[in-house]
Amino acid sequence: MNTRLADHVREALEQMIVTGDFADGERLDEIRLAERFNVSRTPLREAFQALAASGLVQLLPRRGAFVRHPAFHEIIEMFEVMAELEAVCGRLAARRVTPQTLEQIKATVIACECAAHAGDSDGYYRENEHFHQLVYIASGNDFLANEAQRLHKRLQPFRRMQLRVRGRMIQSLSEHRLILTALETGDSTTAEAGLREHVAVQGSKFNDLMASYKRSNLRAHSQLVSMRE
Amino acid sequence: MNTRLADHVREALEQMIVTGDFADGERLDEIRLAERFNVSRTPLREAFQALAASGLVQLLPRRGAFVRHPAFHEIIEMFEVMAELEAVCGRLAARRVTPQTLEQIKATVIACECAAHAGDSDGYYRENEHFHQLVYIASGNDFLANEAQRLHKRLQPFRRMQLRVRGRMIQSLSEHRLILTALETGDSTTAEAGLREHVAVQGSKFNDLMASYKRSNLRAHSQLVSMRE
DNA sequence: GTCAAACGTTTTGTATACAAAAACTCATTG
DNA sequence: CAATGAGTTTTTGTATACAAAACGTTTGAC
Numbered sequence: 001m002n003t004r005l006a007d008h009v010r011e012a013l014e015q016m017i018v019t020g021d022f023a024d025g026e027r028l029d030e031i032r033l034a035e036r037f038n039v040s041r042t043p044l045r046e047a048f049q050a051l052a053a054s055g056l057v058q059l060l061p062r063r064g065a066f067v068r069h070p071a072f073h074e075i076i077e078m079f080e081v082m083a084e085l086e087a088v089c090g091r092l093a094a095r096r097v098t099p100q101t102l103e104q105i106k107a108t109v110i111a112c113e114c115a116a117h118a119g120d121s122d123g124y125y126r127e128n129e130h131f132h133q134l135v136y137i138a139s140g141n142d143f144l145a146n147e148a149q150r151l152h153k154r155l156q157p158f159r160r161m162q163l164r165v166r167g168r169m170i171q172s173l174s175e176h177r178l179i180l181t182a183l184e185t186g187d188s189t190t191a192e193a194g195l196r197e198h199v200a201v202q203g204s205k206f207n208d209l210m211a212s213y214k215r216s217n218l219r220a221h222s223q224l225v226s227m228r229e
Numbered sequence: 230m231n232t233r234l235a236d237h238v239r240e241a242l243e244q245m246i247v248t249g250d251f252a253d254g255e256r257l258d259e260i261r262l263a264e265r266f267n268v269s270r271t272p273l274r275e276a277f278q279a280l281a282a283s284g285l286v287q288l289l290p291r292r293g294a295f296v297r298h299p300a301f302h303e304i305i306e307m308f309e310v311m312a313e314l315e316a317v318c319g320r321l322a323a324r325r326v327t328p329q330t331l332e333q334i335k336a337t338v339i340a341c342e343c344a345a346h347a348g349d350s351d352g353y354y355r356e357n358e359h360f361h362q363l364v365y366i367a368s369g370n371d372f373l374a375n376e377a378q379r380l381h382k383r384l385q386p387f388r389r390m391q392l393r394v395r396g397r398m399i400q401s402l403s404e405h406r407l408i409l410t411a412l413e414t415g416d417s418t419t420a421e422a423g424l425r426e427h428v429a430v431q432g433s434k435f436n437d438l439m440a441s442y443k444r445s446n447l448r449a450h451s452q453l454v455s456m457r458e
Numbered sequence: 459g460t461c462a463a464a465c466g467t468t469t470t471g472t473a474t475a476c477a478a479a480a481a482c483t484c485a486t487t488g
Numbered sequence: 489c490a491a492t493g494a495g496t497t498t499t500t501g502t503a504t505a506c507a508a509a510a511c512g513t514t515t516g517a518c
Contacts, residue, residue: 039503046273143303233471
């Protein structure tokens with residue numbers, strides 16, 4: 001827990017942006033937001049900078065902060081990069097994973113199975129997050145693990161929806177098992193391909209979902225938001 | 230050219246950090262730096278945040294900003310990720326590169342050849358940068374291109390030194406030609422492997438250089454700095 | 459009616475003021 | 489002599505003040 005106002009504001013704004021409280025391109029009014037959060041402009045501007053660094057807002061000099069919802073094709077591009085990053089993690093992990101980490105990964109797969117059986121979607125989601133994070137760490141490259149985690153987090157709102165697609169949880173689970181086996185046997189090729197596909201299919205599912213909502217030419221996120229209920 | 234003081238300060242500090250004006254772990258004194266740059270603490274703190282976002286300083290709450298020189302093994306890890314990112318760029322570029330971009334890439338290879346013949350190390354460096362940037366763009370994935378460019382920039386100070394190794398320029402050049410041919414013929418496998426090796430060898434060269442300077446157990450960057458003259 | 463220039467308003471970027479947390483000093487105690 | 493703690497200093501985080509840039513609006517020229 002952090003005592004800095006700037007961090008609280010950043011988190012709150014991040015949440016608001018991701019959940020679609022602002023339209024794409026909308027300007028974030030320092031003064032109004034400041035009085036809304038009961039803080040001065042200083043921590044707000046700090047939050048703006050942090051959000052700009054992670055790509056959620058665009059900071060134009062002497063103009064202000066504008067929320068930047070990724071366009072549909074940008075999300076697809078991010079999924080493509082995510083697939084490649086995870087593929088690399090898998091390839092390296094097959095060679096470098098430690099017995100302890102392998103045990104932990106196996107535990108998350110089992111936990112995923114339990115959650116799937118119980119129909120516990122939230123539980124599955126949580127264990128799935130854990131599974132991927134462990135694969136990043138298993139790569140033995142901390143820098144890579146950090147980068148992967150960063151992009152993973154950025155794609156979170158777009159990944160979340162595709163898990164709700166019919167049958168996706170079962171399919172995802174069998175992919176996890178395939179990857180686990182590859183890691184256990186040190187089969188780097190299969191681990192690489194398995195993870196690339198596992199993530200790429202998420203991008204495809206997202207693509208499919210979007211395609212079925214393409215009545216308007218709104219940007220992807222607005223569509224996502226309108227889907228929430 | 231930007232009129233914001235914060236940006237000038239960030240650039241100046243960035244330069245100072247990578248050229249080794251600060252020791253690893255050294256605290257950046259807001260007040261002293263402020264009067265040194267003739268600005269108030271506000272733009273300085275903005276600069277700190279930006280530098281923290283790109284990993285050059287660590288920001289500890291209620292403690293201050295501390296410069297963070299990557300340890301040797303972290304640099305090796307970054308080179309490993311860079312190699313994989315460029316490999317992906319190459320694989321995608323072999324399939325997606327446009328005729329215009331291909332022409333531009335060919336032009337940089339020729340310019341590199343000229344510079345190498347003339348013994349123009351700076352010219353070679355410049356055209357080499359251009360070559361890689363074009364490959365990123367040729368991937369057809371702007372997000373990937375941005376990420377690659379970001380890491381490329383971060384590795385710049387460590388890449389620069391290995392180009393001075395005897396014979397490296399000629400070797401680098403022939404690698405460029407191999408990659409160019411692969412892109413021209415749409416050979417994604419060769420383009421991928423070529424770029425991975427091309428970057429990995431940079432990491433190895435860096436590794437070699439460091440190994441020969443391992444008398445002390447100083448962190449890598451301090452060693453790099455002491456090598457400058 | 460359209461364009462442009464002058465004026466007033468809003469908003470950003472920077473400086474400064476201030477409160478609270480951390481660091482430091484140094485005397486005191488076990 | 490080490491450890492502890494009160495009191496002081498330093499430093500960070502936040503609020504506020506202010507100058508200058510961007511924006512909007514009205515007025516005037518064509």
